Amino acid sequence: MGLMGWPLLIAVVLLAIGGPVACLYVWNRVKGRLAVTVRLFMIVMCQVFALFVGGVSLNHYFEFYASWSDLFGGGKGEGTPIEQVGAGGVGGGPARFERTPKLDPDVYTATITGEHSGVRSRILVWVPPGYGSPANAHQTYPVVELLPGYPGTPSTWFHAVHGAAALKEAITAGRAHPFILVAPVTTVVHGRDTECVDFPGGPRVETWLTDDVRQAVTRAFRVQPDRSGWGLMGFSTGGYCAAKMAIRRPDLFSAAVTMQGDAVPQTPEVRRDHALFAQNSVLDLLRAHRPPVSLLLAGTRQDRNSDQAINQIMPLVKPPTAAFLYVLPKGGHNASVWNSMLPQAYAWLSGRLSAPHPA
Incomplete structure (x- = not known):
């Protein structure tokens, strides 16, 4: 039984209902010295079942963890090897991108070891309609890296x-041109929020997400190699990472969308290191640099953190850096808000990243 999907959710709901029913049935039938212990155990188990329902329901909606291996520290892909896309291996090793029909028929996955970072983790790649058509065999595509x-x-x-x-939908409606979507693992150490930072002594998460992911995808897919064909987009912590990495690596990226992302690192181990904090703070980076990148700052007025971050970032933006606002009047910090922002985000990226063209 997978961590995602309805079977597990239904099972924990049935446990949560069955627990109190079993309690009522057994309560007065327990006699002797163990009665208090058994009754206390039944009460605790009923609470545990209720917590399971809450946890599984939240994970079912937000997909914090997509599999048991994600939850317990694994995270290897579960691809079905159908065909390799593009030419050559990935990351200098034997890894190949494989289709993942259970996830999406147009999504490929590979687990690689980054040559620059030493991080071993997984990348998902979605190819747009027509990518595999013989008519487009020499077409190269821009990339949006999703965090x-x-x-x-x-x-x-x-x-x-x-x-x-x-x-x-945006491509069909003519509001966006085709992109290849690249979604790498960002939590490369289980249970540790590294906020896409290169830590002294490791892990080198930013290097993994920039140099290594780019190298792997460029070797395996028909993507445009220059910065004009690469952008970033993320939500929440991923939004912060998108803005930060675009500012830090304008040699690799020309545009980034941050959806309700922070302006500064929040992880305590980064905040305690003043030099590391300054190197990864969007605010400090903009004070010190003016990279030729475009930023779309998306948020809502009701989400105070993202609204505050936008208000802190905007005054620091100086040419050739450009920033654009997309602020909704209502909405919390959740998937439904991020989904409502996607059409505008893809249209904006299409105006700043190059369109597909022959190699």
Whole structure:
């Protein structure tokens, strides 16, 4: 039984209902010295079942963890090997991108070891309609790298957050041109919110998300290699990462969308290191640099943190850096808000990243 999906959710709901019913049936039948202990145990188990319902329901909606291996520290792909896309291996090793029909027929996955970071983790890649057509065999595509919040997994972008579905609709409606969507694992150490930072002594998460992911995808897919064809988009912590990495690596990216992202790191271990904090604070970076990148700052007035972050970032933006606002009057910090932002985000990215063209 998978961590995601209805079977587990139904099972824990039945347990939560069955627990109190069993309690009522057994309560007065327990006699002797163990009666108090057994009754206390039954009360505790009823509470545990209730907590399971809450936890599984939240995970079912937000997809914090997509599988048991994600939850307990694994995270290897479960791809079905059908065909390799593009030419050559990935990351200098034997890894190949494989189709994942259980997730999406147009999504491929590979687990690689980054040559630059040493991080071993997973990447999901979605190819747009027509990518495999013989007529487009020499077409190269721009890339949008998708970053989830914490805790979260790449597959969140293909279920709770409708990254691929929204792009398909935008392409069909003529509001966006085709992109290849790349969703790498950002939580490379289980249970540790690294906020896409290169830590002294490791893990080098930013290097994994920039140099290594780019290298792996460029070797396996027909993507445009220059910065004009690469953008970033993330929600929550992933939104902060998108803005930060675009500012820090304008040699690799030309545009980024941050949906309800912070302006500064929140992880205590980063905040305690003043030099590391300054190197990863969007505010400090904009005070010190003016990279030629475009930022779309998306948020809602009701989400005080993202509204505050936008108000802190905007006064620091100086040419050639450009910032654009997309602020909704209402909405919390959740997937439904991020989904409502996607059509505008893809349209905005289409105006700043190059369109597909022959190699």
